[in-house]
Amino acid sequence: xxxxxxxxxxxxxxxxxxxxxxxxxxxxxxxxxxxxxxxxxxxxxxxxxxxxxxxxxxxxxxxxxxxxxxxxxxxxxxxxxxxxxxxxxxxxxxxxxxxxxxxxxxxxxxxxxxxxxxxxxxxxxxxxxxxxxxxxxxxxxxxxxxxxxxxxxxxxxxxxxxxxxxxxxxxxxxxxxxxxxxxxxxxxxxxxxxxxxxxxxxxxxxxxxxxxxxxxxxxxxxxxxxxxxxxxxxxxxxxxxxxxxxxxxxxxxxxxxxxxxxxxxxxxxxxxxxxxxxxxxxxxxxxxxxxxxxxxxxxxxxxxxxxxxxxxxxxxxxxxxxxxxx
Amino acid sequence: xxxxxxxxxxxxxxxxxxxxxxxxxxxxxxxxxxxxxxxxxxxxxxxxxxxxxxxxxxxxxxxxxxxxxxxxxxxxxxxxxxxxxxxxxxxxxxxxxxxxxxxxxxxxxxxxxxxxxxxxxxxxxxxxxxxxxxxxxxxxxxxxxxxxxxxxxxxxxxxxxxxxxxxxxxxxxxxxxxxxxxxxxxxxxxxxxxxxxxxxxxxxxxxxxxxxxxxxxxxxxxxxxxxxxxxxxxxxxxxxxxxxxxxxxxxxxxxxxxxxxxxxxxxxxxxxxxxxxxxxxxxxxxxxxxxxxxxxxxxxxxxxxxxxxxxxxxxxxxxxxxxxxxx
Numbered sequence: 002x003x004x005x006x007x008x009x010x011x012x013x014x015x016x017x018x019x020x021x022x023x024x025x026x027x028x029x030x031x032x033x034x035x036x037x038x039x040x041x042x043x044x045x046x047x048x049x050x051x052x053x054x055x056x057x058x059x060x061x062x063x064x065x066x067x068x069x070x071x072x073x074x075x076x077x078x079x080x081x082x083x084x085x086x087x088x089x090x091x092x093x094x095x096x097x098x099x100x101x102x103x104x105x106x107x108x109x110x111x112x113x114x115x116x117x118x119x120x121x122x123x124x125x126x127x128x129x130x131x132x133x134x135x136x137x138x139x140x141x142x143x144x145x146x147x148x149x150x151x152x153x154x155x156x157x158x159x160x161x162x163x164x165x166x167x168x169x170x171x172x173x174x175x176x177x178x179x180x181x182x183x184x185x186x187x188x189x190x191x192x193x194x195x196x197x198x199x200x201x202x203x204x205x206x207x208x209x210x211x212x213x214x215x216x217x218x219x220x221x222x223x224x225x226x227x228x229x230x231x232x233x234x235x236x237x238x239x240x241x242x243x244x245x246x247x248x249x250x251x252x253x254x255x256x257x258x259x260x261x262x263x264x265x266x267x268x269x270x271x272x273x274x275x276x277x278x279x280x281x282x283x284x285x286x287x288x289x290x291x292x293x294x295x296x297x298x299x300x301x302x303x304x305x306x307x308x309x310x311x312x313x314x315x316x317x318x319x320x321x322x323x324x325x326x327x
Numbered sequence: 328x329x330x331x332x333x334x335x336x337x338x339x340x341x342x343x344x345x346x347x348x349x350x351x352x353x354x355x356x357x358x359x360x361x362x363x364x365x366x367x368x369x370x371x372x373x374x375x376x377x378x379x380x381x382x383x384x385x386x387x388x389x390x391x392x393x394x395x396x397x398x399x400x401x402x403x404x405x406x407x408x409x410x411x412x413x414x415x416x417x418x419x420x421x422x423x424x425x426x427x428x429x430x431x432x433x434x435x436x437x438x439x440x441x442x443x444x445x446x447x448x449x450x451x452x453x454x455x456x457x458x459x460x461x462x463x464x465x466x467x468x469x470x471x472x473x474x475x476x477x478x479x480x481x482x483x484x485x486x487x488x489x490x491x492x493x494x495x496x497x498x499x500x501x502x503x504x505x506x507x508x509x510x511x512x513x514x515x516x517x518x519x520x521x522x523x524x525x526x527x528x529x530x531x532x533x534x535x536x537x538x539x540x541x542x543x544x545x546x547x548x549x550x551x552x553x554x555x556x557x558x559x560x561x562x563x564x565x566x567x568x569x570x571x572x573x574x575x576x577x578x579x580x581x582x583x584x585x586x587x588x589x590x591x592x593x594x595x596x597x598x599x600x601x602x603x604x605x606x607x608x609x610x611x612x613x614x615x616x617x618x619x620x621x622x623x624x625x626x627x628x629x630x631x632x633x634x635x636x637x638x639x640x641x642x643x644x645x646x647x648x649x650x651x652x653x654x
Contacts (some may be wrong), residue, residue: 040395044515045486063476158382160604171513188379188542189586193599196588215515218588222595261523261545267569268549269527271520277485 006073006177006209007033007056012069012249014055014136022065024049025279025317026233031310033177036198036208040224040241042162042215042256046278048233049213053181057096058086074176091118093171099182101162105154111138112150118172137168140205160191171206184219190271194283196222216253217260226314229253232279232289239315249309249317251297252290288320298322330405330504330536331368331391336361338390339397358608364400366482368504374529374538375547375568377583378557381605384540385429387557388506391418391538392426399634404459405503422452425497427507431489435481435640441467441492447498447581465494470525475592487518491525498529499602508540523550544587548572555582559608559616566642574650576638578621615647621650 012029015022018234026048033039043049054060058073058078071078074093077094098104107115115134119125129276130154131150139144141164154162170178180199199210200223214220220241222225227244229237229252237250248254255274257263264271276293288294291301300320309322338361348356362381368374378384389395391402393410401410409420425448428434435444442463449457464474470491471479481489490510499504499627510526511519529535539551547554548568555565556577564577575581585600606612614631618624626649633647
């Protein structure tokens with residue numbers, strides 16, 4: 002089967018607060034094609050995690066979805082009754098979080114938690130579930146899986162915990178895996194191991210992963226396509242090669258230029274993006290990045306740019322992209 | 328001229344009381360967090376200490392500042408032992424050495440304003456006759472924050488701004504040495520650059536000396552003069568940063584550098600550079616501590632701990648088979 006596992010169209014979301022509404026996501030359009038790893042990159046506050054939680058429908062009560070649809074294998078997740086959504090979570094879409102210490106239950110053994118996830122499987126016996134769990138742990142490179150099942154999260158190191166979280170998320174062979182900053186809390190050596198593991202596991206789950214990270218290195222390492230999020234908007238999306246070699250949006254360019262890992266020549270004067278992330282209470286009728294943009298022209302401060310096609314499957318939301326018409 | 332001289336520093340933590348250790352039959356009731364660490368830091372320079380979690384970086388930093396008891400070895404600051412009794416040695420030392428802690432938001436008291444936070448060092452050190460609001464304005468200007476930030480509380484600050492407040496606190500008393508524990512952890516790349524640039528500017532302006540503790544190798548490469556790679560409490564390699572990066576001699580240093588993901592999809596790796604994880608400090612491997620993870624390990628590595636070898640001026644490695652080739 003080909004096509005898109007996940008297709009998000011025109012998604013807008015706001016959080017109601019006492020100080021007024023915060024427009025956290027605005028007109029998001031993006032898709033995860035079957036078998037591809039799609040990276041979502043952006044700085045803190047860009048809406049990366051909100052996007053993940055919206056897909057899982059795990060948002061807090063003050064979130065209001067004002068428009069859009071999230072199409073998952075033909076069904077709009079935003080319109081599903083809660084019961085149907087619960088059947089999808091953890092089975093057809095699963096999620097791995099940043100901090101494996103807080104996402105695992107500290108007072109239950111790993112084995113018990115892994116059996117819990119299989120609660121829908123009425124036909125399997127407890128022993129069968131345990132065998133399945135042990136196999137999943139082996140798959141993510143945890144030795145003596147059978148013994149480990151009786152241990153508790155605090156008895157594992159951070160890297161091991163993240164492996165366990167990944168094993169749990171893949172237990173039910175989901176069609177889509179959402180990985181939210183899964184390597185951020187890890188050391189570089191462990192990060193490399195986890196990225197390698199995800200790449201290895203790709204075929205087991207038909208490969209569709211939504212990989213959320215602020216680390217450009219990790220994104221470049223495993224993603225096929227990249228979506229760049231800035232202050233709640235998709236400013237650019239393209240195949241990974243295009244994002245890194247032919248970035249079109251000034252924000253993408255600046256983000257890549259800022260990464261010290263990318264600067265070959267040693268310097269004490271690192272490039273930065275001047276200014277602050279905009280206040281999302283009031284969204285200007287203009288380009289959201291204009292106040293921080295080094296190349297902004299008058300039009301950028303008065304008119305909101307449309308998405309421009311800058312290449313094959315390469316879109317950028319900027320007035321200055323070649324081909325953009327006034 | 329060296330500002331800080333550390334020799335054979337040893338820090339250990341007790342993991343059990345004497346009775347419990349006897350009942351449980353523990354061979355030792357201590358774990359060694361830092362072992363035989365020796366280094367010099369030249370005035371006005373930056374030393375970066377790199378290692379994975381649990382390698383002892385933060386313990387080393389805390390020991391130098393005097394927040395953790397030293398079990399052996401010496402620390403010499405500006406030609407004297409800062410921990411010697413008499414003359415209120417500790418207090419004077421803490422004026423000249425300050426520490427920037429990890430996680431700036433939780434290291435700032437949530438109930439105090441920025442002004443109270445950054446002028447606290449003056450009060451602690453009995454300098455109450457200073458014009459504190461004026462000092463607050465001076466410090467805010469130095470770290471590039473608008474002066475009206477003085478009345479804000481920590482929760483009103485972004486990660487980068489909180490980090491700047493941390494810098495302001497650290498430089499308040501005109502110290503000579505600043506020890507920065509993970510100064511950029513948790514920051515976005517663009518903000519990370521701002522903080523590193525600020526530290527570099529202050530170093531130029533005041534001739535500050537830095538010891539930066541980090542696990543971010545890209546930061547080390549740009550922001551330090553010398554780098555030390557730490558593994559299970561020991562310095563396994565130390566030298567001028569450029570040399571360590573271009574020709575790492577210790578297999579661990581080489582693996583660490585190779586493990587960094589490259590923000591370039593054309594440079595993808597197929598195999599992780601280093602498998603496994605840091606072994607528990609409770610059961611240190613015999614011989615060279617890195618041998619269970621080392622691809623080059625031979626018999627001697629399993630039985631005999633390597634001594635420190637000098638590879639050149641200011642360049643040392645602790646390995647039986649150091650690599651001398653350029654990467």
